[in-house]
Amino acid sequence: MKVKNADEIRDMIMNHPIELRRIFSISAHIDHGKSTTADYLLSKAGLMSAETAGEKRMTDSDDEEQERGITIFTTVVILSFTYKEEDGTENDYLFQINDTPGHLSFTGEVSRALRGSDGAVILVDALEGMMTQTETNIQLAVGEELCKPVLFINKVDRLISELRLDPKDVFSRLDIIVSQVNNKIKSIVSKDMAESWKVSFQNNSVAVGSAKDGWAFTVEILKQQKLSPQDVFQKYAEDDKQWLRANLPLDEALLRMVIQHLPDPKRSQKIKIPHIWQGDLESPEGKSLVECDPNGPLLGMITKIFIDPRSKRPTIIGRVFSGTLGEDDKIYLINRRETVSIKRLGVMEITDILPVPKIPAGNLFAALGFICPAGESFTRAGTEITGFDSISYAAEPVVSQSIFPKKSGDVAKLGKVISTWIMADPTASYEMDPETKTYTLQGIDPLQIDILITRINEQVPINVSDPIIVHRETISQPSNVFTTKSPNGHNRIQLKLYKLPESMIDFLREGKELSLMDTKERSRLLASHIDSSKYPDFDEKFFRGFWGSSETNLFIENTKGVQRLDRIKEFVLNTWRQFTRKATLAGEPLMGVLFEMTDATVHVDPAHTGLTEIMAMVSSACNLTYLSAGPKLLEPLLRIDIKAPEDYLGALTGLITQHRGMIESITEQSGSSVLKGILPTSETTGLADEIRGATAGRGFFGYQFYKFEEVPPHLVDEKVTFIRERNGLKTEVPTAATWERFVYKQS
Numbered sequence: 001m002k003v004k005n006a007d008e009i010r011d012m013i014m015n016h017p018i019e020l021r022r023i024f025s026i027s028a029h030i031d032h033g034k035s036t037t038a039d040y041l042l043s044k045a046g047l048m049s050a051e052t053a054g055e056k057r058m059t060d061s062d063d064e065e066q067e068r069g070i071t072i073f074t075t076v077v078i079l080s081f082t083y084k085e086e087d088g089t090e091n092d093y094l095f096q097i098n099d100t101p102g103h104l105s106f107t108g109e110v111s112r113a114l115r116g117s118d119g120a121v122i123l124v125d126a127l128e129g130m131m132t133q134t135e136t137n138i139q140l141a142v143g144e145e146l147c148k149p150v151l152f153i154n155k156v157d158r159l160i161s162e163l164r165l166d167p168k169d170v171f172s173r174l175d176i177i178v179s180q181v182n183n184k185i186k187s188i189v190s191k192d193m194a195e196s197w198k199v200s201f202q203n204n205s206v207a208v209g210s211a212k213d214g215w216a217f218t219v220e221i222l223k224q225q226k227l228s229p230q231d232v233f234q235k236y237a238e239d240d241k242q243w244l245r246a247n248l249p250l251d252e253a254l255l256r257m258v259i260q261h262l263p264d265p266k267r268s269q270k271i272k273i274p275h276i277w278q279g280d281l282e283s284p285e286g287k288s289l290v291e292c293d294p295n296g297p298l299l300g301m302i303t304k305i306f307i308d309p310r311s312k313r314p315t316i317i318g319r320v321f322s323g324t325l326g327e328d329d330k331i332y333l334i335n336r337r338e339t340v341s342i343k344r345l346g347v348m349e350i351t352d353i354l355p356v357p358k359i360p361a362g363n364l365f366a367a368l369g370f371i372c373p374a375g376e377s378f379t380r381a382g383t384e385i386t387g388f389d390s391i392s393y394a395a396e397p398v399v400s401q402s403i404f405p406k407k408s409g410d411v412a413k414l415g416k417v418i419s420t421w422i423m424a425d426p427t428a429s430y431e432m433d434p435e436t437k438t439y440t441l442q443g444i445d446p447l448q449i450d451i452l453i454t455r456i457n458e459q460v461p462i463n464v465s466d467p468i469i470v471h472r473e474t475i476s477q478p479s480n481v482f483t484t485k486s487p488n489g490h491n492r493i494q495l496k497l498y499k500l501p502e503s504m505i506d507f508l509r510e511g512k513e514l515s516l517m518d519t520k521e522r523s524r525l526l527a528s529h530i531d532s533s534k535y536p537d538f539d540e541k542f543f544r545g546f547w548g549s550s551e552t553n554l555f556i557e558n559t560k561g562v563q564r565l566d567r568i569k570e571f572v573l574n575t576w577r578q579f580t581r582k583a584t585l586a587g588e589p590l591m592g593v594l595f596e597m598t599d600a601t602v603h604v605d606p607a608h609t610g611l612t613e614i615m616a617m618v619s620s621a622c623n624l625t626y627l628s629a630g631p632k633l634l635e636p637l638l639r640i641d642i643k644a645p646e647d648y649l650g651a652l653t654g655l656i657t658q659h660r661g662m663i664e665s666i667t668e669q670s671g672s673s674v675l676k677g678i679l680p681t682s683e684t685t686g687l688a689d690e691i692r693g694a695t696a697g698r699g700f701f702g703y704q705f706y707k708f709e710e711v712p713p714h715l716v717d718e719k720v721t722f723i724r725e726r727n728g729l730k731t732e733v734p735t736a737a738t739w740e741r742f743v744y745k746q747s
Contacts, residue, residue, distance in 0.1 A: 006354055009078060012094045013347055013356050013363055018266045018292060020091055021362055022258050023319070025098040025113045027141060028123035029133040029702055033154040034100065036211040037123060040251045041079060041097065076304075076317060076348040076364060083259055093259060096347075096364045100137075107444070108427035109304070110137060111391050112374050114145040115276070116303040116319035116364055118269075119262030121254065122149045122181065122199075126173065126208070127158045129669060130180040132641050132702035138181065142197065143188035144392045146272045150206070150257040151181055151199040157210035160236045167230055176669065178206055205261045207253040215244035216253035265362030266292040269321060279386035288322040294360035298323030298331075298380040301388050305374050305424035306348070306366075312459060314420060316367045317348055321388075323380070325359045334377040334387035335513050343369030373423040390511040393427050396705055397442040398636035398681050401449045402465040403456065404438045411437045414460045421452055428452060431581065442470060444705070445681075468726060469636065469682045471719070472591040472708050473583040475499050476630035481598065484621040485744040486613035491568070492744050494599035495621040497629045500554065500592040504529045508552040519544055526554075538594075547597075548573045550580040554594045564602040564609075571614035572597075579622040584734060585631045586720045587727035591708065593629075595622070620742035627736055633716055633723075634708040636681040639664075642691060644699035646673045651694040659683035660712075678706055 026034045079095040098113035114120065120141035124134055141147040159170045178199060186194040199205040201219050209216025215232075222228065225247065235244050263271075273281070273289045280286050288296025302318040325331070327345040332338070346353040348366040359365040377387030405414045418430050418439055428443040443449040446467045453464055479497035486492075500508075507529040514522055523543040530538045545557040547569065555576050557565065580590040603609055640661070642652055649666065652675055656663060661679030668674070684703070691699050711719050721731050 009080060009094075009347075009354060010356050012080060012092070013078075014358055014360060016092070016094050018362050019264045021094045021096070021264050022119065022262050023096045023117050023265060023268075023362075023364060024119040024121060024258060024262055025100050025110070025117045025141070025147065026121045026123060027100050027110055027114070027137040028154075029125070029128070029131040029137070032123050032125040032128070032131075032134075033211040034123055037121075037152065037154065037250065037254070038077070038097070040211065040214060040249070041095075041254070042077065076366075078347050078349055078354065078364075081255060083255065093255075095255075095258070107133075107136060107140070108374075108393055108425055111140050111144065111393050112303040114141050114147050115301060115375075115388075115391050117141075117145070117147050118265055118267075118272070119258065120147040120149050121152055121258065123152045123154055124177050124181070126153050126156045126170075126177070127163070128643060128700045129173070129177055130184075131643075131700070132639060132704045135184055136704050138184045139188055140392075142185055146268075146275050148197055148262055148268070149181075149185065149199060150261050151178065152216065152254060152257075153177055153206065153208045154211050156208050156232075157213050157236065160233060167233055171229070174208055203261075205257055207257055209248070209250055209253060210244075211250060213241045213244060214250050215241075215248040216250040217248045218253050218256060221248065221253055221256070269362075273321070276389050277386065278389060285322065285385050288361075292361045293322060294324045294362070296322045296361070297383060297385060298325060298329075298378075299385050299388075300325065300365075300378055302372060302374060302376045302378065303391075305371065305420075307420065307424055307455070309455075313368070314371045314424070315348070315353065316370065316372070317364065318367075318378075319364050320359050320361050322361050324361065325365060327355075327357050330381035331378045332381045332383065333372050334379060334385070335516065336372055336376060337516075338372075339381045340370035340372070342367050371420060371423055373426050375426055387513075390513070392510055396509075396636065396708075397427065397429060397444060398470050398705070399445055399449055399467050400440050400442045400470045401446075401453065401467045402438050402440050403453060403462045404436070406461040406463055408437070410460050414439065414456070414462065417456055417459045421455055425452070471586065471588045471636070471711075471723060472634040473585050473588050474591045474632050474634060475593055475626065476632050479625040479629035482621055482624040482628070483599065483744040484617050484624065484739070484742040486608075486617040487742075488608055488613055490601075490603035490605075490608040491613060491617055492599070492601040493572070493597060493617055493621050495625045496596045496598060497625045498535075498594040498596065499629075500552070500594050501529075501531060501534070502592075503531070504554075505552045505592040508549060508554070514546065514549050519546075522546055548577070550577045551589060552592050553580045553590055555597070556594060557597050559597060559599050562600045562602065564604070565600060567606065568600075568602055568609055568614050571609075571611050572618050575615045575618040576622060579619060579626075582727070583631070584623050584626050585633055586723040586733075587729050588633070588723060590626075591634065593626075595625075617742060620739035623734070624736055624739050624743070627734075633711045633720055635711050635719075637678050637706045637709050638681050638684060638703045639706040640677050640679060640701060640703040642675045642677075642695075642699055642701040643669070643672045644675075644695040648695040648699060649673045649675065652691070652699065655687075655690055655694050659687065 026038060028034045077097045080092055082090050082092050084090050098117060100110045100113045122138060124130060142149055153174055159165045182198045185197055204218040204220045207216045207218050269292045270290055277289060281290060285297050289299060299322040300318055300320040302316050304317040306315040306317055327342060330339055330341050333340060344353060345367050346355040347364060353366045375391045379385045405411055422428055422430055428441060428448060430439055430441050432439050441449055441452055449467055456462060475497055481494060481496045483492055483494040523540040526543040527540045547555045547557045576595060583590040644652060653663060656677045656679060659679050660683050661677050664676045664678060666673060666675050691701050724731055
C-alpha cells in the first residue's frame with residue numbers, strides 16, 4: 001500500500017471511479033476502542049507514525065476529548081489505499097471515514113455521520129460484549145440510515161491476557177457477540193435484508209483483534225497466512241505482540257472487510273434514497289439521486305458543523321448525493337429558504353480542509369462561508385427540489401441548565417454564540433427569558449450540557465446554574481370546551497384539547513418541517529399516523545386546518561366562517577407555543593396534546609386586536625382547557641444494563657431498587673451476570689460511582705433514553721411543588737378561578 005499526496009487525493013475526489021469509493025462510520029459503545037482503531041488507518045495512510053498508532057488517538061484532536069479520554073465530535077478522515085484484488089490486479093480505493101462518539105450524550109453526532117455514510121464498522125469490546133449504546137448504534141446505522149454493517153470485535157487480548165480464557169471459551173464468547181449483533185439486525189430490517197446484511201466469520205464480514213496491540217484477522221487472512229487462531233494465543237504466551245502487529249496488521253483486516261462488504265455510494269444510494277427522500281423517484285431529481293449522478297441536479301445535505309476549538313470558526317461538512325458542488329456556487333438552503341455563498345470548498349482531513357474545486361455526487365465535502373443547522377438540505381440557487389427527511393435522533397432533551405453573561409453587555413453576543421453551537425448539535429436546544437436575560441440550555445444529559453457550557457464560556461464568560469432534570473406534562477382525557485375573551489371584550493377564541501396517540505407523538509418527534517409542506521401532503525401524512533377507528537374525526541380534511549406544531553403538540557384551526565383570522569394567527573401561535581414550553585401544572589414542557597380551535601371572533605378594527613389582547617385571551621384558553629383535561633406530570637426514564645461477576649448481583653439489584661428502578665431481566669453471559677432495568681433519570685446522579693463501589697470496579701454499564709412515564713401518585717405533589725419552586729413559580733398550582741375573568745359568558 002502507498003500513501004497518496006494532496007494532489008492525488010484531490011484528483012481522486014473529482015475523478016475516481018464510483019465503485020472504488022467507500023464512505024463509512026466507525027461506531028461503538030464508549031471506550032470500546034473506535035479512536036484507537038482509527039489510529040491504525042491513519043498510520044497506514046502516512047498521517048501519523050506507526051509507533052504512536054493505538055496510543056495517540058489522533059482523531060480525538062480536541063483538548064476536551066484528550067482530557068476526558070472520550071470522543072465528543074465526529075472526525076472526518078480522507079484516506080487512499082492500493083489494494084490487491086483476488087485476481088491479482090491492484091486498485092486504488094478512496095475511503096472517507098467518520099470516527100464517531102460512543103457516549104449517549106453525543107448520539108446526535110453518530111446519527112448525522114451515518115446520514116452521510118454508506119456503511120458502518122460496528123465495533124464491540126470482546127470483554128464487555130454488546131452494550132446499550134452498541135444496540136443504539138446498530139439501530140441508527142442499520143434501521144434509521146440503512147448503512148450496511150461489518151463487525152470488528154476488539155480487545156480480544158483482554159480475554160487472553162486478563163481473563164486467561166482457553167481458546168474454546170474465547171471462541172464461544174465471540175460467537176455469542178456475533179449472534180447478538182445479527183439478532184439486533186434481524187429485529188430492525190426486512191427478512192431479506194437481514195439475511196444479506198448479517199455478519200459472519202464464514203464470509204469474512206467479522207474481524208477479531210486488538211486495537212491496542214495493533215492486530216486483527218478475518219478467517220480469509222488466517223488461511224492465506226497459513227495460521228490458526230491458536231497461533232495468536234501462542235504469541236501472547238511468548239509476549240510477542242510485535243509479531244502479531246507485523247503479520248496480522250489491524251488495518252489490513254478492516255480494509256478488506258470494508259472493500260469486500262460495504263457498498264460504494266452508487267449501490268448504497270439505490271437503497272438509501274427511497275428511505276430518506278420523499279420526492280418522486282421517477283422525476284429527473286429522483287433518478288439522479290438513485291444513480292448518484294454527478295451530472296444531475298445538485299442535492300446534498302449538511303451533516304455536521306465543525307467548530308474549530310481554537311479559532312471558533314464554523315466549517316460546514318456534508319455529502320453531495322446528486323450533481324456536483326462547485327467552489328463558486330451559490331447554494332439554496334431548502335428548510336431555511338436562504339441563499340448562501342461558498343468561500344472555500346474542499347474535503348475535511350481531521351481539522352484541516354484540503355481545497356478541492358468541485359465535489360461530485362458520492363463524496364463528503366467541507367465548506368466555509370456560512371452557517372446553518374446540521375441536517376439542512378441544499379440545492380443550487382434558483383432550483384426547487386424536495387429536501388431530505390429530518391435525521392432521527394435516539395434521545396430526548398431531559399436535562400436543562402441556565403446561563404447568563406457575567407457582563408450585562410454580552411447578552412446579544414452570548415445569544416449568537418449559543419445559536420452557533422446549537423446549530424452544530426440540534427439534539428440540544430435553548431430559549432431566552434427576555435426579562436432576566438437568562439438563557440436555558442436543554443440537552444440529553446449533564447455531560448452534553450457541560451461540554452456546551454465549556455465551549456460557550458471560552459467565547460463569552462458566563463455564570464452557570466446547577467443542572468436540572470426536565471420533566472414533561474400531558475393530559476389524560478379530552479378537555480371541556482372553553483370560550484375566552486380578550487381583556488377589551490372584542491375578541492373571542494374557543495378551544496378543546498385532545499391527547500395525541502403514541503403513533504403521532506413518535507412521528508412528531510422526527511422533527512419534520514410540517515409548516516413548509518404542501519397542505520395536501522401534510523394532511524395525508526398527519527392522518528396516516530392516526531387510528532381512524534379510535535379518532536374518526538381526525539381525517540385528512542381535519543388536518544387541513546393545521547396551523548402549527550410545537551415539539552410533539554399540534555394546533556388545528558377548525559372554525560367555520562370566521563373572518564380576519566390571518567390577522568391574529570401569529571399572535572395565537574406565539575402564545576400557544578409559549579404555553580407548550582411552560583404548561584400550567586409545573587411550568588414544564590407539554591407533550592402529545594392536540595389543540596383544536598373550534599370558533600373565534602376577531603374585531604374589525606386592528607386597533608382592538610393587538611398582541612396584548614390576543615395573548616391574554618389565548619393564554620387563558622390554554623390554561624383553562626388544560627386544567628380540565630386531567631393534567632399529568634411525566635418523568636424521563638433510562639434503560640440501563642450492567643455487566644458484572646455474579647457475586648455482585650445482589651448488591652446491584654438492591655442499588656437499582658433503591659433508586660426507584662425496575663429490574664427487567666437478569667441473564668448469564670460468558671461467565672458474567674447481565675442486569676437490565678429501567679430507572680428515572682433523576683435517580684442517576686452519582687449512580688456511576690455507586691455501581692463502581694458495589695462491584696469493586698468490576699461492573700460495566702451503559703444507559704439510553706427509554707421514555708417518559710407518569711410520576712408515581714405518591715410522589716406527584718412533592719415533585720410538582722419542587723419543580724414549581726425550581727422554575728420560580730408559586731408553590732400552589734393555579735385553579736380555573738385564576739382565569740375566570742376571561743371566560744366569555746353568553747348573555
